[in-house]
Amino acid sequence: MSPYEYLFKYIIIGDTGVGKSCLLLQFTDKRFRADHDLTIGVEFGARLINLDNKQIKLQIWDTAGQESFRSITRSYYRGAAGALLVYDITRRETFNHLNRWLDEVRQNSNPHMAIILVGNKCDLERREVSAEEGAQFARQNGLIFLETSAKTAKNVEEAFIYTARKIYDNILEDVYDLSNESYGIKYGPTNQYSRVKLGKPFASGHALDAGIKIILQLLLTFCCNYWPAFLQYFDIFDDIHLISLMISF
Secondary structure, eight states: OOOOSEEEEEEEEESTTSSHHHHHHHHHHSOOOTTOOOOOSEEEEEEEEEETTEEEEEEEEEEOOSGGGHHHHHTTTTTOSEEEEEEETTOHHHHHTHHHHHHHHHHHSOTTOEEEEEEEOTTOSOOSSOHHHHHHHHHHHTOEEEEOOTTTOTTHHHHHHHHHHHHHHHHHTTOSOTTOGGGOEEEOGGGSSOOOBTTBTTSOHHHHHHHHHHHHHHHHHHHHHTHHHHHHHTTOGGGOOOOOOOOOO
């Protein structure tokens, strides 16, 4: 397993055929498939990225856009840290449905979810939605905005990285309670006992809990290995009954 500091869970949402699966494939595998099958339920991908010299794992769930799967995909909103809301710039109806998607994700997710609006297929000429319209919708709803091409890879990397940057900045600002899995963020293997942020030694309750646990473990090790010898040194060991302490972690 590759080491990483944090794991961020993403979801990709939007109408059928807007290129959600192609965006995921381009980001995780650096390739494009023009004949990608429709997603049935959900698909999954993962990739490590680097932010401020820290490895972060992105766990990305690609959801089906069909109405018949909405009850399934809706359950994936809970426990997600970020979302890519995707429309097709060559199909006006996919843009018109954005309000419904946005309302749904905000009703079923944590209040601090980082959401980026993605206008996909910007390599095509038969545009029905202008970049200005996309940017205006994003401004009105407090979203990040990019136009992408899953085919040419234009801005695909940026869409996922910008979302991760927003989440990471929120972590540094103590926006999330990282003990609450509904925020879609988990500590990675390299961060299991290093939860104190630089310059803020006791900003996190989890960091304090981890420190207390380590101290108790050290005390227990001392008592088990050295305490009898320590008492014998003072010739009082025979007069004292050792009490075994069971410390539950």
